[in-house]
Amino acid sequence: MAQFKDFNFKLVVVEQLMYIDEKLTPPFRLADLLRERGLGGDPWEYAHRHGLDYKVVPEARAFFESLEIGDELLAGVEELCMDGGNQVYQECAPVWDGEDDLFDISSLDDLTLLPKLRRVLGSEFLGPELQDELRGRGIAAD
Numbered sequence: 001m002a003q004f005k006d007f008n009f010k011l012v013v014v015e016q017l018m019y020i021d022e023k024l025t026p027p028f029r030l031a032d033l034l035r036e037r038g039l040g041g042d043p044w045e046y047a048h049r050h051g052l053d054y055k056v057v058p059e060a061r062a063f064f065e066s067l068e069i070g071d072e073l074l075a076g077v078e079e080l081c082m083d084g085g086n087q088v089y090q091e092c093a094p095v096w097d098g099e100d101d102l103f104d105i106s107s108l109d110d111l112t113l114l115p116k117l118r119r120v121l122g123s124e125f126l127g128p129e130l131q132d133e134l135r136g137r138g139i140a141a142d
Contacts, residue, residue: 001068002113007061008103009110011088012080014064017073019087024073030060030091043094053095054102060092077114082122108133 004010017024030043037059040046047057082105084098096102108130111117123131123141134141 002071002074004113005109006105006107007065008105009107010067010069011064011092011103012082012086012105013069013074013077013110013114014067015086015088016077016080017069020081023076024067024069028060028063028067028091030057030094033059033063043091047093047095052093054093054097054100056092056102057094064088064092071113074113075115078116079119079121080114080117082120082125084125105130111137111139 004013014024018027031041034043034046035041043057047053047055050057052058084103089096089098089103093102105126111134117139119140119142120126120134121142123134126134126141131141
């Protein structure tokens with residue numbers, strides 16, 4: 001199983017595989033996890049009540065950090081979308097408005113896990129040097 005170095009990069013990959021392509025199943029829903037653990041069913045209320053506004057809810061972080069993604073699924077990823085409205089971000093941080101660096105990607109070392117990646121939508125959310133790195137690898141940075 002692949003080991004990601006950058007948690008935020010992994011989240012973008014999860015967005016593609018779990019919420020867009022629906023190949024990584026079942027989809028994670030923070031509300032379901034909270035209900036299962038007897039913590040209520042409203043992620044926004046839970047985050048707000050526990051001082052987790054604009055932070056990743058620890059239960060969601062633990063789930064995504066431990067989530068194993070098979071090499072065969074990773075090998076099929078041809079496109080990624082970076083957008084503040086990604087479902088994975090809402091599942092991680094229900095009280096987040098996309099206006100800070102909470103989900104910024106700091107490294108593209110994990111690109112080696114995606115041998116067929118050809119396009120990154122929303123690459124303007126990456127710093128200029130990371131955009132240049134994408135282009136240098138022949139990946140369209142839209």
